[in-house]
Amino acid sequence: MxxxxxxxxxxxxxxxxxxxxxxxxxxxxxxxxxHKRTRHSHKQLANYQAMAVTMDLLGPMTPFINSSFEIEARGTVKNQHNLATSYNKKQALKGEYPNIRVDYSKVVLSYGDLAVAENLKMAKTEAGVQISWDVNGGRAEDIVMVMVYHPGKGLYRGSINACRRDAGSYFVPVVEKEDLEQQMEVYACFKSADGKKISNSVYLGNFNGEADGPEEQEKQEKYLLVKKRFDQVSAEYFRLQTLEKGMSTRTKAFRNLEKEYQVLQQKLQHMPGKPG
Known part of the structure; x- marks a missing residue:
């Protein structure tokens, strides 16, 4: 037949x-x-940016995602990247167009019902990142998957087969000292030894703070431009002030310079973007 x-x-x-x-x-x-449109609505532009931000996030993580979402993708028409994109585009973004950014605390790297370990901790050392957890709960032979993500460089360190659950800890080396001082986001999940079950991913936290977004960077750039002009004007203002000290009538050039100095000084006091 x-x-x-x-x-x-x-x-x-x-x-x-x-x-x-x-x-x-x-x-x-x-x-x-x-069909292509020559003009796009605000909603369409927001969707395009949301997709672009999601792709930038997930692109470097492809090897990890291919393993962590493989179980959920089985028997469906979706692949691992489709699933990761769907979860993170909906859940892991913040802000409004044109300033949509990643909320790293909500990034989803796996989804399942296997038990995660309790008391997951992380610590930064001079040579990398140390991750530890309680070994009680779950099966001793479960596989630990670990990721240390560097948004500034668009790369991750870690392993899809780091160690067994009963190891209780895993060390991720970071050789470059510069990378240790940059933003790092740390995640972990657990996968059964037979490859049939996986846990939800867990966000352990951040090292070194989060880099400024495009909106904040623009404010800082504008502040620095005004500050540069103020420094130039103030230097000339105090030089001429010394020369014209004692004169009954000050020149028009000096009065104009003095006015610009006062305006810039006032502007800097209330202008956002001042370096912390």
């Missing part, structure tokens, strides 16, 4: 009118072809 799941002539693959068909994970998928 023969089976013809796609009919005697097979599935229709390719473009017909406004429809395009293809096979994805063993299933025939048909969708309409979108």
């Amino acid at each position: 023969a089976l013809l799941p796609y009919g005697p002539y097979g599935p229709l693959i390719g473009k017909v009118g406004k429809l395009v068909s293809y096979i994805l994970n063993g299933q025939v998928v048909t969708r309409t072809i979108g």
Whole structure:
């Protein structure tokens, strides 16, 4: 007996009118072809930026995600990257367009019902990041997956097969001293030894604070420009003030310079973006 799941002539693959068909994970998928617009709504632009921010986040994590979402992707038409994108685009972003950013405390790197370890801790040393946990609970042979993510460089350190649960700790070396002083976000999850179950990912926390976003960086750049001009004006103002001391009438050039000095001084007092 023969089976013809796609009919005697097979599935229709390719473009017909406004429809395009293809096979994805063993299933025939048909969708309409979108059309390009010369102008985009604010909602569309926000969605584009949200997707771009999500892709920038997940791109360097691909090897980790391919393992951590593999169980959930089994038997579906979705792949690991599809799942990671869906979770994080919905849950791990903050801010409004055009200043959408990642909320690293809400990043999802795995989703499942395997028990996570209690008392997960992290500590920064001179050579890297030490992660530890209680060994009670769960199966001793469960696999620990660890990630130390460096947003500034777009890379991660760690392992998809770091150690067994009963090890109780794992050390992630960070050779470059510069990286130890930059923003680091730390995550962990647990996977069964037979590869059939996985836990939710756990956010352990941040080292060295979070880098300023585009909006804050723009404010700082504007502040520095005004501060640079103020320094130039103040130097000339005090030089001329010394020269004109004792004169009954000050020159127009000096009065204009004095006015600019006062305006810039007042502006800097209330201007956002001042370095901390």
